[in-house]
Amino acid sequence: xxxxxxxxxxxxxxxxxxxxxxxFSFLLYLAFYAGFVLINAFRAEWMDMVVxxxxxxxxxxxxxLIIVAIVLSMIYGLWCRVDSPGRDGDAS
Amino acid sequence: xxxxxxxxxxxIFLAFVLGAxxxxxYLGRRTQSSEAYFAAHGQIPWxxxxxxxxxxxxxxxxFLGICGMIAAYGYDGFLYSIGYLAGWVVALFVIAExxxxxxxxxxxxxxxxxxxxxxxxAAAGVSTLAVSIFYLIPQMVGAGVLIQPLLGLPHWVGVVxxxxxxxxxxxxxxxxxxxxxxxxxxxxxxxxxxxxxVLVLNRGLSTDQSPRETVGPLPLSELSTNRIDDxxxxxxxxxxxxxxxxxxxxxxxxxxxxxxxVAPTDDASTVLLRRGQTLTKKTxxxxxxxxxxxxxxxxxxxxxxxxxxxxxxxxxxxxxxxGPVEYLSQLRQSEVLLWSKHDFxxxxxxxxxxxxxxxxxxxxxxxxxxxxxxxxxxxxxxIDRINFLSLMLALFCGTASLPHILIxxxxxKDAAAARKSTIVGITSIGFFYxxxxxxxxxxxxxxxxxxxxxxxxxPLLARSISQWLFAxxxxxxxxxxxxxxxxxxxxxxxxxxxxxxxxxxGIELTGTAQVRLAKIAAVIVGAIAIVLGILFKEMNVSYxxxxxxxxxxxxxxxxLVMLLFWKRTTSQGIIxxxxxxxxxxxxxxxxxxxxxxxxxxxxxxxxxxxxxxxGIVTIPLAFATLIVVSxxxxxxKPVADA
Numbered sequence: 001x002x003x004x005x006x007x008x009x010x011x012x013x014x015x016x017x018x019x020x021x022x023x024f025s026f027l028l029y030l031a032f033y034a035g036f037v038l039i040n041a042f043r044a045e046w047m048d049m050v051v052x053x054x055x056x057x058x059x060x061x062x063x064x065l066i067i068v069a070i071v072l073s074m075i076y077g078l079w080c081r082v083d084s085p086g087r088d089g090d091a092s
Numbered sequence: 093x094x095x096x097x098x099x100x101x102x103x104i105f106l107a108f109v110l111g112a113x114x115x116x117x118y119l120g121r122r123t124q125s126s127e128a129y130f131a132a133h134g135q136i137p138w139x140x141x142x143x144x145x146x147x148x149x150x151x152x153x154x155f156l157g158i159c160g161m162i163a164a165y166g167y168d169g170f171l172y173s174i175g176y177l178a179g180w181v182v183a184l185f186v187i188a189e190x191x192x193x194x195x196x197x198x199x200x201x202x203x204x205x206x207x208x209x210x211x212x213x214a215a216a217g218v219s220t221l222a223v224s225i226f227y228l229i230p231q232m233v234g235a236g237v238l239i240q241p242l243l244g245l246p247h248w249v250g251v252v253x254x255x256x257x258x259x260x261x262x263x264x265x266x267x268x269x270x271x272x273x274x275x276x277x278x279x280x281x282x283x284x285x286x287x288x289x290v291l292v293l294n295r296g297l298s299t300d301q302s303p304r305e306t307v308g309p310l311p312l313s314e315l316s317t318n319r320i321d322d323x324x325x326x327x328x329x330x331x332x333x334x335x336x337x338x339x340x341x342x343x344x345x346x347x348x349x350x351x352x353x354v355a356p357t358d359d360a361s362t363v364l365l366r367r368g369q370t371l372t373k374k375t376x377x378x379x380x381x382x383x384x385x386x387x388x389x390x391x392x393x394x395x396x397x398x399x400x401x402x403x404x405x406x407x408x409x410x411x412x413x414x415g416p417v418e419y420l421s422q423l424r425q426s427e428v429l430l431w432s433k434h435d436f437x438x439x440x441x442x443x444x445x446x447x448x449x450x451x452x453x454x455x456x457x458x459x460x461x462x463x464x465x466x467x468x469x470x471x472x473x474x475i476d477r478i479n480f481l482s483l484m485l486a487l488f489c490g491t492a493s494l495p496h497i498l499i500x501x502x503x504x505k506d507a508a509a510a511r512k513s514t515i516v517g518i519t520s521i522g523f524f525y526x527x528x529x530x531x532x533x534x535x536x537x538x539x540x541x542x543x544x545x546x547x548x549x550x551p552l553l554a555r556s557i558s559q560w561l562f563a564x565x566x567x568x569x570x571x572x573x574x575x576x577x578x579x580x581x582x583x584x585x586x587x588x589x590x591x592x593x594x595x596x597x598g599i600e601l602t603g604t605a606q607v608r609l610a611k612i613a614a615v616i617v618g619a620i621a622i623v624l625g626i627l628f629k630e631m632n633v634s635y636x637x638x639x640x641x642x643x644x645x646x647x648x649x650x651x652l653v654m655l656l657f658w659k660r661t662t663s664q665g666i667i668x669x670x671x672x673x674x675x676x677x678x679x680x681x682x683x684x685x686x687x688x689x690x691x692x693x694x695x696x697x698x699x700x701x702x703x704x705x706x707g708i709v710t711i712p713l714a715f716a717t718l719i720v721v722s723x724x725x726x727x728x729k730p731v732a733d734a
Contacts, residue, residue, distance in 0.1 A: 015189065015193070015507070018189060018507075018511075019189070019190075022184070022185035022186055022189070023185065023186070025181075025185045026181060026182065026185035026186055029178070029181045029185070030181075033178050033181075033488065036174070037480075037481060037484045040171075040460050040461075040469055040480065040484075041469055041477045041480050041481050042477065044459075044460060044461050044469045044470050045470075047459050047460055048455060048459050050424075053417050053421060054417070054418075054420075054421030054424065054425075055417065055420055055421060055424070055458075056424065056455070056458055056459060058167055058458060058459050058460055059167070059420055059458055059529075062167075062170055062171075062173075062174050062529075063526065065174050065177070065178060066173075066174065066177055066522045066525055066526055067522070069177055069178065069180065069181050069518055069522055070518055070519050070522045070523075072181070073180075073181070073184050073514070073515045073518045073519070074515060074519075076184065076185065076511075076515075077511060077512060077515045080508070080511060082508045
């Protein structure tokens with residue numbers, strides 16, 4: 001197969017900034033998620049510990065993962081830079 | 093259990109279905125071009141698209157499967173909620189904006205944006221079809237599960253009904269009608285689930301619903317007598333001999349019997365008998381419950397609803413209304429009756445299932461590792477831990493690889509709208525997943541659970557509160573299936589018409605001809621889904637969705653991520669990655685112990701795959717394939733960055 005690359009949509013500075021912000025946010029959440037998964041896999045008994053208001057670590061960490069995802073996504077949405085309207089999809 | 097259809101349920105159900113179909117016909121009048129059919133002209137408002145994300149994503153597996161798993165085992169079902177939501181983080185932070193920027197109608201568009209490769213179109217098209225069909229099976233099975241209690245119709249009727257309605261929705265107006273049906277479904281699902289949780293919290297926890305169906309405590313010696321509690325003890329025979337902990341006492345009320353499981357007490361010299369239930373399938377096809385024919389007439393019996401709190405903190409009988417934190421805290425300190433089962437053969441060849449209660453501490457219900465899928469994390473075996481890690485990895489990577497989710501990025505006008513709609517989606521989906529824990533635990537203690545089918549937990553929880561609420565929740569659950577199946581069939585029809593026929597085969601079609609072909613493909617895929625939904629009737633809904641996530645994460649995500657972040661990615665690398673990821677994950681799933689046991693009915697010990705979840709092997713394998721093939725086929729000049 002001799003497929004030649006065709007012109008692709010050129011990312012703007014805002015796109016690159018948003019992508020960097022996205023990757024940083026992703027890595028932050030990935031670390032939080034990985035902590036949860038690894039504790040479950042290798043120290044499952046820690047999940048039984050009561051840590052807050054009569055709730056165990058499993059419940060608190062589980063809820064925290066959901067809440068942090070929502071909060072982080074909102075922060076990302078606020079900090080993202082916006083291009084001038086109509087630029088996206090031009091290449092298609 | 094025997095479900096009696098009610099007029100209210102039928103009326104509400106028909107209103108939902110007719111509303112969805114009517115909306116499709118109304119919107120269909122304005123949908124003629126391929127831009128409108130596949131991508132709704134990119135004019136869907138971002139908020140509507142965000143809720144439609146929820147409507148698309150919160151499938152039968154989320155609503156029925158997760159709630160059912162939590163109701164039957166506790167916290168473990170919530171692990172799916174966590175994993176499914178975490179996957180949206182990948183979608184928002186990594187995929188959303190580039191997908192919108194690169195693509196037009198289908199997932200293949202984005203993968204092929206830099207190359208114009210027929211091979212990529214073919215690989216991505218086939219991958220879309222494979223993932224969508226895998227995902228369609230549990231949705232159709234879920235439809236059949238729902239229709240039985242709602243309308244009193246057989247499983248296959250539900251499957252056919254969903255298939256026909258969805259084909260009408262997709263064929264009439266494509267993405268436009270699909271989006272609005274998903275928007276309505278997503279809104280209703282979140283709103284009524286919230287109402288249900290508020291009612292559950294208001295009801296609190298109580299031991300009042302616990303069936304007073306214990307005998308004893310009895311002296312141990314009494315177990316060897318031929319009469320207990322003034323009832324004759326039936327002599328064990330056949331498979332009953334293998335279960336000395338099960339005792340059958342003749343009924344004083346009818347000609348049947350009651351089964352009891354022997355449970356220890358604090359006093360080592362006494363035991364307690366807890367009442368269970370039996371279901372026997374005769375070789376003649378007749379079904380017996382407690383030795384009597386299944387039915388509601390004289391001389392017949394049916395299985396009763398189960399699920400109750402056996403002990404509350406401080407010995408109280410009721411907590412009264414509770415807040416969300418208090419509810420979980422109180423439950424952690426309580427004791428709940430969960431139900432297990434034994435299957436065995438009778439001497440006459442009939443097969444019997446005995447369902448029996450076992451008291452479980454609340455602290456165990458609210459921790460991971462009680463469900464067979466997750467029990468491995470407490471086994472100490474490395475292979476079980478790897479299996480768990482593999483599942484959580486597939487859930488994390490799967491969401492952003494599902495074609496029917498990815499095409500929704502083309503329905504909004506720009507990258508900012510794609511981002512905003514994903515944030516709305518994450519918020520509504522995350523909120524719903526928090527609710528699943530309360531819905532599941534509420535069902536677990538509702539006294540309404542069906543021991544034979546945990547998938548019905550959420551609707552039955554609603555029925556324990558009000559018949560009207562049951563009708564509404566069941567209709568919403570049915571609409572849930574409609575919304576997700578519509579998205580899947582639309583993604584599949586786009587793959588056929590746009591990627592395979594237009595892209596791979598290179599057949600030039602006008603917009604109208606492409607839409608016509610997509611509609612024909614939708615009918616065919618819908619028909620295939622109907623057949624598969626009937627064939628896979630007995631399969632667990634969540635389990636099947638796990639397959640789809642693993643295949644999607646292995647086939648699609650590595651190619652998409654590398655295309656965005658590695659300049660030396662080549663078209664050959666993408667094709668190889670998609671094919672290797674898809675083939676290896678499918679092969680792994682088909683040769684795993686779970687499939688051997690649940691699909692083929694073979695001995696799981698003979699399985700070839702060392703553990704059930706392929707993601708931890710097949711996702712890195714797809715990445716490695718892409719890197720190696722790209723390095724080998726790399727052009728002299730690197731491809732421009734995305």
